[in-house]
Amino acid sequence: MxxxxxxxxxxYTQAAGKHLVIRLVVDRVSVKAQNVCHVITSTVGVVVIGLxxxxxxxxxxxxxxxxxxxxxxxxxxxSPFRVAMGxxxxxxxxxxxxxxxxxxxxxx
Numbered sequence: 001m002x003x004x005x006x007x008x009x010x011x012y013t014q015a016a017g018k019h020l021v022i023r024l025v026v027d028r029v030s031v032k033a034q035n036v037c038h039v040i041t042s043t044v045g046v047v048v049i050g051l052x053x054x055x056x057x058x059x060x061x062x063x064x065x066x067x068x069x070x071x072x073x074x075x076x077x078x079s080p081f082r083v084a085m086g087x088x089x090x091x092x093x094x095x096x097x098x099x100x101x102x103x104x105x106x107x108x
Contacts, residue, residue, distance in 0.1 A: 039100060
């Protein structure tokens with residue numbers, strides 16, 4: 001339960017800009033250079049989180065199709081947690097993609 005609770009808010013945190021950021025270097029350059037840095041970091045985020053999203057979605061689908069349960073005294077269905085994780089990472093990737101597109105438009 002802890003993993004979905006920490007993964008699901010990532011997209012909101014990224015959109016709101018409420019995550020930890022280091023502005024030591026970025027604040028000292030021009031606005032255009034800041035926009036370029038933002039596009040570069042967002043593009044890297046699209047690639048890295050895209051790979052994580054692909055893996056999470058595959059695991060989510062396998063878990064749902066196989067009706068995966070935990071091993072132990074009380075069997076618990078794992079797929080709801082895997083679905084929450086997959087959707088959370090997907091939303092995070094969509095937010096990075098949105099920020100990349102917005103950043104590219106701002107450069108023009």
